[in-house]
Amino acid sequence: MPDIETADAVVIGSGPNGLVAANILADAGWSVLVLEAAAEPGGAVRTGEITAPGFRNDLFSAFYPLGAASPVFDRLGLERHGLTWRHAPEVLAHVFPDDRVALLSRDLTTTAKSLEAFAPGDGDVWRAEFAKWQRIRDPLLAAVTGPFPPVRALRGLLRELGSAELLRFVRMATLPARRLGEEWFAGDGGKILLAGNAMHTDLGPDQSAGGMFGWLLTMLGQDVGFPVPEGGAGCLTDALVARLSARGGRVACGRRVTKVLLGSGAAVGVRDEHGELVRAGRAVLADVPAPLLYLDLVGEEHLPGRLVSDLGRFDWDDATIKVDWALAGPVPWTAPEAARAGTLHLGGDLDGLAGNSNDLACGRIPRNPFLLAGQMTTTDPARSPEGTESMWAYTHVPRGQRWSADRLRRRADRIEQVIEKHAPGFRDLITARAVSGPSDLQDRNANLVDGAVNQGTAAIHQQLVFRPVPGSGRADTPIDRLYVAGASAHPGGAVHGAAGANAARAALARAKWTGGGYVAMNRLVNRVVYG
Template sequence: MSGDPEVIVIGAGPNGLVAACVLARAGLDVLVVEAHPTRPGGALASEEATEPGFVHDVGAAFFPFAQISPAFRDLKLGDHGLRWTFAPIDSAHPAPDGTVAVLARDIERIRDNFGSPEDGAKMLEVANWHRKVEPHLLPAMLETFPAIRPALGLLPFALLRVAATFMRSGARLSQSWFRSEAARRVIPGLALHTDVGPDDTFGSGIGYMLAVMATTGGYGVPEGGAGAITDALVRLLESHGGRVRVGARVDSIVVRDKRAQAVVLAGGEELRATKAIVSDTSAPALLGRLVDEKLLPGRVVRKMRSFAQGWGTFKVDWALDGPVPWATELSREAAVVHAGDSLADLRSFTAQARGGELPTNPYLVIGQQSLSDPTRAPEGKHALWAYSRVPALPPGGDWKAVEERFGDAIDERIEGLAPGFKARIRARRVVSPSALEAMDANLVGGDLGGGSNAWYRQLVFRPIFPYFRYRTPVRGLYLGSSYAHPGAGVHGMCGYNAARIALRDLR
């Protein structure tokens, strides 16, 4: 197509690309503009970050939503080259005392490996129940709020059970369900993928969903790296006539006659959109920087100035001479290993991260992608990926001064669970929160979750009432990033929902 595009999408992260694919598939001429100078994808990318031949994921590395996201199912990315790999165990939760609890798509493995036979039986019962309700529950949670039609598929008893589960803190839910410490640390530990601590009000939902999705969709690893998801989305977009332009940083959005009309790139070039603009950016960047504050309600401007971000993220990549020598055999089969020793340990970690301290015993999410995808490392070698949650800035305010030391603390943490680990390290790269933000402006202060995931930042409050259905105060301008409902996670639903709302408005 030639001339002005009908829709411009700002940002080629997963939500931006999903939105672009939906709009292009509907017959619209779509242009995606991406700030990165060489590639689309934002943090959804892969690179040889340590040594040649070792492929490391830049941001997200394993994908519990990938098999069950309504957006990904609808777009059929497998038809565009995306291939998934899976480890025998999806998530392992070891501790220095030698105990371990595991989650797997083969749910029978949970029965004998979840702290105790009684706790295994309870988790098995929960997983089996969830499988029955998931086809209705996930759309109800992920589609444009309020998603009434999928919610109607849940029987009243199921709705009550979901509500009773989600209304508790992660610690209270685990203590009511399980008796062993190994089982009790699983759900609160999974919630720490975001900024939700063990004792937070209504904090159990995130941990619960990540636990049960490990038994349904599983923690899939894309063959070749996380960038394979981006590549498939770009191929799908191009098959419908859409296109991506990299090295195109948007400096502002032009609003004329109270409607979004164009974007202005760094350097001054103006690109006109004849029908709509969808933004895969942070909410504060869109409402107050890209759009002139003078064009927005004062309440929105004030909210964006004080917008609550989630915790920072400190990431490490390793090139290893062999697999991690975990003390617990089950951890050697796991796509993801979570290092959180107990409820007390998770509480201490949460208090330190919220108090602005560097955690002394870091909680870790550790990705072993090369176990199921041997393309990630040379033969006989392995690539390893991990992150911890930290303050956006360390004590003293300078990550450069402390990042290697905190990387050493993470090495020691893994060594305590896998004696001999440090001897297998060939190379290491540490990535601080400030480096993550420099790589992708959406990761403000290293926040992976699109703002805080506290309960009062969800649903009608995400990002701000009444603009929770992807529309903004400016006509023709939509927010389709993780700063909109349903928030964090590589599921594409924020962009998918925003695109469907834009299509509804255009019709």
């Protein structure tokens, strides 16, 4: 009988959260094995040539404001392992239907001047908000990326803001982006920056908590920009893998995990698609969506009935269609600000974004799609040959629809029409394109179920203590020594490594307990949460 592979910790999935978890455990001296289903590591942080030779296209995510600001990544020191951040001349341009532009820049004066052009006084409002951001940045990012509840971080926020201002900040965090913009800005520029950035999630302008997401991303853009890894998103993955390897950890690709193995109510290992077993001496950490972990890899017969019922109500975010282009030259934008921006928003004013979101909620394909686009060579010249541009755009569509090749082609044509309106001659520059529908994204990365890029809605009913199900908000599961380490756990989507770090810290804390104290506590928590 062959020897069974053994490690202190088995990590399922090599997305950024899985690799962060693996690194933290390796730092603690644990032996760590990461099992990845795909042929290469990285999850949704990968790069390939899918359009034309010499054009490096990010297959999924591309810009990383939360990654650049993440305390988790900062502690890992990835720059020492090959990571270099690159920036476009300007951060983000929201192009209105009439070609006006609201510009977000790392230069505070430039952003304020852009907003001032929409309404006198709006530039000063922006400066005041950024000053507040600078005061609370560190405790707020600690709260966003740390375990829930963020007790220590909240103490820091209370110190900086005081009780009265903190109460108003919490109120702000609940507001829709439209309402927040109306309270702060007289002109359309500031309002659209908040609403457009909120739509990096699946929250439209009129959904609760959208204002907080919009505020957070715009403040990050003003602070650290929307940077990209030099050479491609996959270079961030390369740095995480290199750091892990230097500490003795291993990543094995082409080994899809099909079962979490249990013994005496605890996770004791996994079985992969080849039938090979790996014994986990201390922990199993899963960088996969919670419904897949619980229902497919564990099995509902091992779970509390209420948890199974809650998982049946798990709310995914919208499906996604993405188009990548190899362009013969820079995009000929009519608005000069758009030519300098790495990230672009197109497809509507505030009401237009609301209409887009309403269409999605009603299961309709938006006639005027909201586009989130990236000019990658403008941001990082290493992405394509000199004088060319590597560009992408994505848009959301309702879940659960069939997308034939012809239907995808027509949707990609519609996306190009939106860009062509603001950049006449754009389509003449296209030398190659690659169109990825929801099923294509899922085929490349099984975690992107039906093209859902955030592993669950960002809506308030599935955040904090409700993520991924009511009573959660922590990496621990009803199974001892099994931890949720992916984006369907708190704090959710985006590339910041926080969910993986939280899972690793939970595993380390569990390992310090002796006797049955931890198990008894976990059973008590499960009884309270699941009945």
